[in-house]
Amino acid sequence: MLWISITKTTHPGQLPPADKLGFGSVFTDHMFLMDYTDKTGWHDARIVPFGPLSLSPAANVFHYAAEVFEGLKAYRRADGGVQLFRPWENMKRLNASAQRMGLPLIPESDALQAVKTLVSIDKSWAPSAPGTSLYIRPFLFSTDPTLSLHGVHKAVFAVILSPSGSYYANGFKPVRIMLEIDDVRAVRGGTGYTKCGGNYAASNRADGRAMAQGFDQVLWLDGVERRYIEEVGAMNVMFKINGTVVTPALTGSILPGITRRSCIEMLRSWGVSVEERLLSVQELVQAAASGTLEEAFGTGTAAVISPIGELNFKGEGYTVNQGVIGPTAQRLYDELTGLQWGARPDPFGWVCPIEG
Amino acid sequence: MLWISITKTTHPGQLPPADKLGFGSVFTDHMFLMDYTDKTGWHDARIVPFGPLSLSPAANVFHYAAEVFEGLKAYRRADGGVQLFRPWENMKRLNASAQRMGLPLIPESDALQAVKTLVSIDKSWAPSAPGTSLYIRPFLFSTDPTLSLHGVHKAVFAVILSPSGSYYANGFKPVRIMLEIDDVRAVRGGTGYTKCGGNYAASNRADGRAMAQGFDQVLWLDGVERRYIEEVGAMNVMFKINGTVVTPALTGSILPGITRRSCIEMLRSWGVSVEERLLSVQELVQAAASGTLEEAFGTGTAAVISPIGELNFKGEGYTVNQGVIGPTAQRLYDELTGLQWGARPDPFGWVCPIEG
Numbered sequence: 001m002l003w004i005s006i007t008k009t010t011h012p013g014q015l016p017p018a019d020k021l022g023f024g025s026v027f028t029d030h031m032f033l034m035d036y037t038d039k040t041g042w043h044d045a046r047i048v049p050f051g052p053l054s055l056s057p058a059a060n061v062f063h064y065a066a067e068v069f070e071g072l073k074a075y076r077r078a079d080g081g082v083q084l085f086r087p088w089e090n091m092k093r094l095n096a097s098a099q100r101m102g103l104p105l106i107p108e109s110d111a112l113q114a115v116k117t118l119v120s121i122d123k124s125w126a127p128s129a130p131g132t133s134l135y136i137r138p139f140l141f142s143t144d145p146t147l148s149l150h151g152v153h154k155a156v157f158a159v160i161l162s163p164s165g166s167y168y169a170n171g172f173k174p175v176r177i178m179l180e181i182d183d184v185r186a187v188r189g190g191t192g193y194t195k196c197g198g199n200y201a202a203s204n205r206a207d208g209r210a211m212a213q214g215f216d217q218v219l220w221l222d223g224v225e226r227r228y229i230e231e232v233g234a235m236n237v238m239f240k241i242n243g244t245v246v247t248p249a250l251t252g253s254i255l256p257g258i259t260r261r262s263c264i265e266m267l268r269s270w271g272v273s274v275e276e277r278l279l280s281v282q283e284l285v286q287a288a289a290s291g292t293l294e295e296a297f298g299t300g301t302a303a304v305i306s307p308i309g310e311l312n313f314k315g316e317g318y319t320v321n322q323g324v325i326g327p328t329a330q331r332l333y334d335e336l337t338g339l340q341w342g343a344r345p346d347p348f349g350w351v352c353p354i355e356g
Numbered sequence: 357m358l359w360i361s362i363t364k365t366t367h368p369g370q371l372p373p374a375d376k377l378g379f380g381s382v383f384t385d386h387m388f389l390m391d392y393t394d395k396t397g398w399h400d401a402r403i404v405p406f407g408p409l410s411l412s413p414a415a416n417v418f419h420y421a422a423e424v425f426e427g428l429k430a431y432r433r434a435d436g437g438v439q440l441f442r443p444w445e446n447m448k449r450l451n452a453s454a455q456r457m458g459l460p461l462i463p464e465s466d467a468l469q470a471v472k473t474l475v476s477i478d479k480s481w482a483p484s485a486p487g488t489s490l491y492i493r494p495f496l497f498s499t500d501p502t503l504s505l506h507g508v509h510k511a512v513f514a515v516i517l518s519p520s521g522s523y524y525a526n527g528f529k530p531v532r533i534m535l536e537i538d539d540v541r542a543v544r545g546g547t548g549y550t551k552c553g554g555n556y557a558a559s560n561r562a563d564g565r566a567m568a569q570g571f572d573q574v575l576w577l578d579g580v581e582r583r584y585i586e587e588v589g590a591m592n593v594m595f596k597i598n599g600t601v602v603t604p605a606l607t608g609s610i611l612p613g614i615t616r617r618s619c620i621e622m623l624r625s626w627g628v629s630v631e632e633r634l635l636s637v638q639e640l641v642q643a644a645a646s647g648t649l650e651e652a653f654g655t656g657t658a659a660v661i662s663p664i665g666e667l668n669f670k671g672e673g674y675t676v677n678q679g680v681i682g683p684t685a686q687r688l689y690d691e692l693t694g695l696q697w698g699a700r701p702d703p704f705g706w707v708c709p710i711e712g
Contacts, residue, residue, distance in 0.1 A: 024414065024503025031413060052410040053418075057387060057516050058380065062409075062497055065421040065553025066560060071503075102560035137503055141418055147380025147427075147493055147518060149556065149590060151564050160413050162503060184545030187579040189538060191558050197421025198554020200505065202547045204422060204458035208507050223543040224580050234505060 002045050002110040004032070004117055009049035018129035021165035023302065028122035028134075032114045032159035036104050042157070045110075047118055050160065056145035066142035066152055067197040068097035071301050072258075074119045074134040074161075074354065076126045077342030082119065082134070084352040085340045087112055089258045094138060096256075097194035103140055104155055111138060111157070118159050119354050131166025131337075135302075167303045172325055172333075174309025175216035175298075177232055179281065180206045181314065185230065185253075187223030192230075192253030199255075200234065207233065215312065217298070221281060222253060229279045235298035235306060236260035239284065240328050242292045249276045259299040262350065263332050269348075272328070281313065288318035295326030304340070305333040358401050358466040360388070360473055365405035374485035377521035379658065384478035384490075388470045388515035392460050398513070401466075403474055406516065412501035422498035422508055423553040424453035427657050428614075430475045430490040430517075430710065432482045433698030438475065438490070440708040441696045443468055445614045450494060452612075453550035459496055460511055467494060467513070474515050475710050487522025487693075491658075523659045528681055528689075530665025531572035531654075533588055535637065536562045537670065541586065541609075543579030548586075548609030555611075556590065563589065571668065573654070577637060578609060585635045591654035591662060592616035595640065596684050598648045605632045615655040618706065619688050625704075628684070637669065644674035651682035660696070661689040 009029045016026055027050050034045040060066050070090040074082050091108040098105050115136055119126070126134040138159045142152040183206040186192025186199055203218075210218045217233030229248050231237055236257040238247040245267055250256050267274050287293035288311060298306035309323035320326075325333075338344030339351060365385045372382055383406050390401040416422050426446040430438050447464040454461050471492055475482070482490040494515045498508040539562040542548025542555055559574075566574045573589030585604050587593055592613040594603040601623055606612050623630050643649035644667060654662035665679035676682075681689075694700030695707060 022504070025501070027414065050413070053413050054408040054410045057406070057409050057514055058383065058493075058518075061418060061553075062423060062514075063425050063493070063495060063553055064556035064560070065423060066557045067418060067421060067553075069419050100561060101557050102564050135503070137414075137419070139419060145381070147491070148378070149560075149563065150567075151560065158413055158418075162414075182545060184543055187540055187543035187546065189540030189579060189582075190543065190546075191554070196554070196557060197417075197419055197423075198547070198552070198557050200420035201422045201457050201552060201554050204420070204505075204507065205456060207505065208458050211506075223545060226545075 002113050004114065005046045006121070007046065007048045015125050015127060015163055018127050018132050018165055019169070021127065021132065021163055023164045024135060024162050026163055028125040028161040028163065030118060030122055032118045034114065034157045036155040036157070038153045042104070042106060042110070045114065047121060055143055058145045058147055060142035060144040060152065063147065064149065065197050066101050066103055067139065068094065068101055068103060069137060069139035069195050070094045072136045073301060073340070074126050074136060075341045076128045081342070082123050082126045082354045083342060084354065086258050086262065086350045087115060087352050090138070093195065093256065094140065097196055098140055100191055100194045101196055103142060103152055106140065106157055114159055116354055118161060122161050123354065125161060125163050127163050129166065131168055133164055135162045135164045137162065172307070174307040174323055174325055176214070176310040176312065177217050177219050177308050178210045178213065178215040178312045179314065180210070180218040180220055181226070182206070184223040185220045188252040190253060193250065193256060195255065203234070219311070222251070227280050229281060229284060230254050232298045232308070235300035235303065237296070237298050238263065239279065239287070239293060240295035240326065241287045244273045244275055245328065246275045246277065246279050248279055257299060259301055259304060259336070262336060263299050265348065266332060266335060285313055285318070288320065293320060295328050296320045297329040304336050305329050358469050360470065361402045362477070363402065363404045371481050371483060371519055374483050374488050374521055375525070377483065377488065377519055379520045380491060380518050382519055384481040384517040384519065386474060386478055388474045390470065390513045392511040392513070394509045398460070398462060398466070401470065403477060411499055414501045414503055416498035416500040416508065419503060420505065421553050422457050422459055423495065424450060424457055424459060425493060425495035425551050426450045428492045429657060429696070430482050430492060431697045432484045435698070437698070438479050438482045438710045439698060440710065442614050442618065442706045443471060443708050446494070449551065449612065450496065453552055454496055456547055456550045457552055458508055459498060460508065462496065462513055470515055472710055474517060478517050479710065481517060481519050483519050485522070487524055489520055491518045491520045493518065528663070530663040530679055530681055532570070532666040532668065533573050533575050533664050534566045534569065534571040534668045535670065536566070536574040536576055537582070538562070540579040541576045544608040546609060549606065549612060551611065559590065575667065578607070583636050585637060585640060586610050588654045588664070591656035591659065593652070593654050594619065595635065595643070595649060596651035596682065597643045600629045600631055601684065602631045602633065602635050604635055613655060615657055615660060615692070618692060619655050621704065622688060622691060640667070641669055641674070644676065649676060651684050652676045653685040660692050661685050
C-alpha cells in the first residue's frame with residue numbers, strides 16, 4: 001500500500017462544457033507525482049495542484065528520451081459512478097515499456113493506486129455527456145541532470161487527467177488511410193511494442209504528410225520486409241476478410257493494445273474466428289480488389305473502434321464496405337462502450353469501479 | 357542576424373578543477389533559449405542565467421519525444437583563445453534531425469550565432485588542462501501542452517554548456533566491445549540518422565547489459581538483416597582491414613558523424629584507402645580470426661578516437677592489435693586533436709575561432 005500525501009488546490013477550476021473539451025488539452029485540479037533515485041527507490045508519492053514541472057535543462061528526458069507512458073480512461077456511468085477499464089493491463093504494459101527503456105519499474109499495485117486515488121479526488125472532472133470521458137495519462141521519465149549516457153539514476157512517475165470530448169462528436173465517420181512507404185515506425189528488436197516517446201516522434205512526419213494529402217492516418221508496414229501491415233496511425237488495426245477477423249500478430253514492433261486484446265477476446269466469445277498473424281499488404285490489396293475485404297477498423301483507447309472507409313496504396317484507392325461502418329465494427333463499438341460506460345453487464349470482469 | 361537579449365547572472369559560479377569535471381554534469385553561468393510557435397515562428401532569442409526549465413506536464417517532450425540535439429566542443433588554445441570545430445556541420449545536422457521529427461527548422465546561421473554568443477559570454481568556463489573542453493549541447497524540443505498527436509505547434513531551442521574533463525584522464529585505454537544480438541538501435545526508414553532522443557532511449561538497455569558483463573560498449577547490427585555493422589555504442593566505427601579503413605556506409609540508420617567524416621577526409625588526404633560500405637559481422641569475425649583486422653576504433657565528438665582492444669561475438673573474444681592503440685588510430689587522434697586544440701595548422705578550414 002502506497003502512502004500518498006495530498007495537497008489540495010486552493011483555486012479549483014471548472015469542467016468546461018462537453019463541446020469545448022476536445023482531446024488532451026484541458027486538465028483537472030490535481031496531478032500525482034512520485035520520485036525515484038537508485039539509492040532510495042520510489043519515494044515521496046504525492047497528489048498536488050496541477051502545475052508546471054521544473055527540471056534541469058540537462059535532464060535526460062530532454063535529450064535521450066528515456067520516457068514511457070500509458071493512456072486509459074475513467075468513464076462516468078448513468079448512475080453517477082465512475083469506473084476504469086482493465087487498468088491493471090495498462091500498469092503491466094507500463095512496466096514492460098520501462099523495462100525496455102532501462103527505466104525503473106513501479107509496483108503495479110502502486111501505480112494503479114496512484115491512478116485510482118487521483119481519479120477519486122478529481123472525480124467531478126469526469127464529464128457525463130455521451131462519449132465523453134476523463135482521459136488518464138500516467139507517464140514515467142528520467143530526470144538525471146547529466147548529459148552522460150550511463151543509465152537512469154533519477155526518474156519521475158506522474159499522472160495527469162484530462163476531461164475529453166466524444167471522439168465521435170461529429171458522428172461515426174469512417175476514416176481514409178494512406179499506406180506509408182518511406183518512413184518506418186518501429187522494427188523488431190526496437191521499441192515498437194512499448195509506449196515510449198520515440199515511437200511517436202518517429203511517426204510525426206508521416207502523419208503530417210498524410211494529413212496534408214487529405215488522409216486521416218497512415219498504415220504502417222514492418223521495418224524489415226516493408227511488406228507486412230503493423231498499425232494504423234497510433235492504433236492497432238483489424239480486417240474482416242471472408243468472415244474472419246485478421247489482425248497483425250504481436251511480433252515485437254507492434255503495440256500490444258488493450259482495446260486490441262479486448263476485441264479479440266470479445267469476438268472469440270461471440271464465435272467469430274480471429275487470426276493473429278502476418279498480413280501482407282499484397283494480401284490486403286487483393287482482398288480489397290476482389291471484394292473479400294468486408295471491414296477494416298482501427299482499435300485504441302481514444303476511438304475504441306475507428307472504422308476505415310478507404311485504403312490508399314500508392315495512389316490507388318480502395319473503398320471498404322461502401323465507406324460506411326460494418327456490422328462487426330459497430331457491434332464491437334457498441335458492446336465495448338456499453339461495458340466501459342456501464343450500460344451493459346460485464347461478463348468479462350474488465351470493469352474497475354472507483355470508490356468514494 | 358539574430359537579435360539576442362542578454363541577462364547576466366548575479367551569482368556567477370566557478371570552473372571546478374579539471375580532475376573534478378567528468379562529463380556533462382557541471383554547467384556554466386548562462387544558457388541560450390529561443391521560442392517557436394507556428395504563428396510567430398522563432399522569437400525571443402535570449403541568453404539568461406542557467407536554471408531549470410518550467411514546462412506543462414502535458415508538454416510533448418515528456419510524452420512523444422519530439423526532441424533532437426547536437427554535441428560539439430569549444431577548445432581552449434595554448435594562446436588562451438577558444439575555438440570550435442566544424443560547427444556549421446552540427447547546425448546542418450540539427451536541421452536534418454528536426455526535419456525527420458517534424459520539428460521546426462532553425463536558420464543555420466542563427467543557431468551558430470546562438471552557440472558562438474553563448475560560448476563567448478561563458479568563455480572563462482572553457483578549461484585549459486590537456487584534453488579538457490567546453491562541451492556544447494544545442495537541443496530542440498516540442499513544448500505543445502496537449503496530449504493530442506497533431507504535429508508540433510510550439511518548440512524551444514536551447515543551448516547549454518558543460519566544461520568537461522579529458523576523456524582519457526586515465527590514459528588511452530582501448531575498450532572492450534560486445535556484439536548486441538537482441539536489441540536493435542535503429543532501422544532504415546526510421547530515425548537512426550538523426551540525433552533524436554528516441555535512438556538513445558532505445559540503446560539504454562543494451563548498454564547497461566554490456567556494462568554489467570564488463571564490456572564498455574555494444575556493437576550494433578542493422579535492424580533488417582541483423583548482419584551488418586552499424587555503430588559502436590553512441591559512436592561511428594572504423595576497422596582497418598588489410599591496409600584499408602572500412603567504415604559502415606550511411607544507409608539511413610547510421611549517424612552521419614562529423615568526426616567520422618573528418619577521419620575519412622583526413623585519411624584520404626594522407627593517401628589511405630577508405631571504403632564506406634556494408635560490412636558484415638561475418639566478414640569482421642573472419643578478418644579478426646585470420647589476422648587481417650589490423651585496427652578497430654570508434655569515432656565521436658566526446659572521445660575523438662576510441663580504440664577497440666577486444667571484440668566479443670556471442671561469447672567468443674577477439675583481441676585487436678594486441679589490445680593496444682594502432683598507428684592509424686593514434687595518428688588520427690593526434691592530428692584531429694592537434695587541429696581542435698589549435699596545436700597544429702588547419703589546412704582543411706575546419707576550425708572556427710570565437711571572437712572577443
